[in-house]
Amino acid sequence: MSEIRLIINGIKVKANRGATVLEAAQAAGIYIPTLCADPDLEPYGSCRLCVVEIEGMRGLPTACTTPATDNMVVHTETPAVNEVRRTVIDLLIADHPMDCLTCRKNQQCELQKVAAYLGITERRFPRTNRSFPVDTTNPFFDLDRNYCILCAKCVRTCHEVTGVGAIDLAYRGYTAKVATFGDKPFMESICKSCGECVVRCPVAALVPKETRQPTREVLTTCPYCGVGCQMYLGIRDGEIISVRGDRDNQVNMGRLCVKGRFGATEFIHHPERLSSPLVRRNGEFAEVSWEEALDEVAARLRRYQPEEIAILSSAKCTNEENYLLQKLGRAVLGTHNIDHCARLCHSPSVAGLATTFGSGAMTNSIGDIKDAACIFAIGTNTTEAHPVIGFEMKKAVRRGTKLIVANPREIELVRHADIWLRQRPGSDVALLMGMCRVIVDEGLFDAAFIAERCENFDALKSSLQAFDLDFVSRITGVPQEQIVAAARLYATSRPAAIFYAMGITQHSHGTDNVIATANLAMLTGNVGKPGSGINPLRGQNNVQGACDMGALPNVYPGYQAVTSEAVKEKFEAGWGCSLPPTKPGLAVTDVFEAAYNGQIKAMYIMGENPILSEPQAKHAEEALRRLEFLVVQDIFLSETARLAHIVLPGVTFAEKDGTFTNTERRVQRVRRAIAPIGNAKPDWWIICQIGKKMGSQGFNFAGPSQIMDEIARLTPSYGGISYRRLEKGGLQWPCPTKEHPGTPILHTQAFTRGKGQFMPLEFKPSMELPDDEYPLLLTTGRSLFHFHTGTMSRKVKGLNVFRGEELVEINPQDAEALGIADGDTVKVVSRRGEVTAKARLTQASPVGVVFMTFHFAESPTNQLTNPALDPVARIPELKVCAVRVEKNGSSG
């Protein structure tokens, strides 16, 4: 980027070409008052406070909308300029309360700051009488229009930054105001409560309900989804009272969603937090000392053979903790039976992308989204499950990126899409291969890329013969012309990026789905370049890291195969112990079967709640009940912990140090903000104690930083990562050496496996489809307002105000046929169980399909889902099963 030089107030100033006069001044440390400019928003020029004089220009241009040019001479403090500013502020404060000392924005108010700068000491114009009722309906913030100065920052934020568009300026002249559609209260609007408008409001119009200021702040990583937003926790008297987004990082750039901003602290201080180890005595839990609990865990674990023990690690815990727990399993308990919830989300990504590319992770970065000419979002409800990535996608679309959405449900992204493909659940292979067929038939593929970088193209071509448009349209339910249009748009917009999530993976043919996306990307040369790639969006805050750390039955840390004798020897030398044979352990889905059958007798579960997350959950619960010994380490007495023999109280992300690895492979710090609550202990400490009590020498760590040093020694992709380096910001693996800058884009020169491998595919229907007895198809997903099984988010009052119970989303046409009205309590029945919840009638669900989340223990949706497994990845078919819906009380 070239530089220009200009003179502001007689001072020579350098600025980037393309900067506005305001940006040039700010970069040079010259203050120009403004109330409507924001670095994240497009220039607006409405408040008229940033007016300046520019030599050779007539009048008083606004600095925020005027591009700086070479040799420009700017004066920001002339009498004419200050006269205008004075009048602007006089007019604003004629309409504005003057209760600064007791105002909720006191000392953080931009209007106050500008008035002080101008030396205003009196109200020159008479006070006008405007009076608006305050909208207090949102549980986290209020809208008090009596303070509003109509700068439209909130409105522009809602459209430009978040792409939600819940508010706009409505009415005209003196009656103009910020309003939702129909001028309804916030809670009756589509507002997602991310609070981005609240952050940017310069006055006390939009204010959080909690306005106390913290005494200190700690930078850390959000504990909810895989985006990995960086945020500051504000601490006051041992309590976390505030959260604010960190603007100086490449992941979220200050933005947060409702869970991160308003839902990440209440559960930390919740009265139900476990604060003491519990041991079951005569059927009841008794509080015991750590010494007693740990001794008993060690003693009882010793009684079992390696093949009788299984470990469930946690995608919510840190890298260091996952590393230690798999080490405990392999080095001390002698078993590879270790797995975690990635089995239920992205195991097909790991398997499918390993086959085609050689490594299974998001190929590109979140910061790349803006560079894509086309985004193809299939099987991802991004705005609900990865809100900040959703913001980024919508922002790209606003700037001209084309968006293709493939989703059976009318999700929020559909409104922003150029093409919406409404495929039938479970028909993705047909859809993707159909698009490949169009691209091959029309010669739109990247022949040079295929010739140079890929292999097995002929096999793909011949398997495409089966996917003619007739067949594909019949299977998917998508009109032929839409399939053609999508294929053309994806193939001709370069670069194009594919994003997917559980809609692709949670099928009995999940691995095939992933391979189909890889075929499509390789066909068009969309791998290894900025703004392209295959981007599986990881669900949990550290599910990427838990996989990286080898909390999987078939690999050591860094995806080093347990089947390799050389790898085994490497870790035996590194850990100074002998390790189990080179045979993979059991996947979690198989562990539950083995526990049910009595083959697994003892389990150690850290930070997971399989009773709500496993398919056919009743069966999983029974399996846990049959165990001789169950240890659960958690922050709450979860549904799973209630079944344990010993419960060990771990801590939340705010009470320990560590690292999480986000969906784009970025390793980021988690920092201790407060001391552990009660007698709870950091999870890494607990695992170390058990390791030591069982006689191992490999658990003498002073803290997580030392653990990371050991990880770096044994894990090539983490080789260059240390806490010292992470102080400067996150690092994306592979980062093999201390000098390596990290890898934002994978497969740039060659694929990890050498050549990208096309794979022929055939269409396989889902295992259980609707029939006469179970005529509807149930698909599952997430709500923005909760996370996973709700262990954390259900403890946040405000989030429960948004969504307090399960809702069965059903198309009005299906509902009418069943005599069901909106809000009726209904029973959803599958071959495996039944669940009761309220019905919500919505066109978002296609005819014949009902939708439920799995956040609510009172309506455990996974008692319905089908445990049929993908043969390669062992993931269950959580996205498709057959159900019938009955109005409660009737027999349907």
Next chain:
Amino acid sequence: MIILAETEVKDKLDEILSHHSANRDELIPILQEVQEALGYLPQEAMQKVARFLHLPESAVFGVSTFYAQFKFFPTGKKKVRLCRGTACHVRGAPHILEEVEKRLGIKPGETTDDLEYSLETIACFGSCALAPVMVVDDNVYGRMTPKKVAQILGDKKRD
């Protein structure tokens, strides 16, 4: 205009949208046609237009509330508009308005309970030579007097 049944609203909207492209520049022409057909902009209609144009509903609401021409409640079958421009004012428009208000029993911006009449005032029709001016639907009545109000609205006398 009378309130239409839900299906009629839907049919009319579908008909209007069928000859527009989904381009946001079409917003105001579409809203004008919807109002022409339905007499006002029901919320459901604005939502449908927003969906058609891929616009946030709030933006459609913002635009439609900005313009005085758009109505958000059902209006009467007959629309009575009175000029309150300078020429009409000096030639007695306030008396005309008073008479109309009395006859119809409503203030400017309101609609009679039986949905027969709506009343509004206009800044200037540009027919100052005819001042004072009253317009009922598309019929212009010039050189108005309170008596003429009675003649024009007389046979529909209000309580």
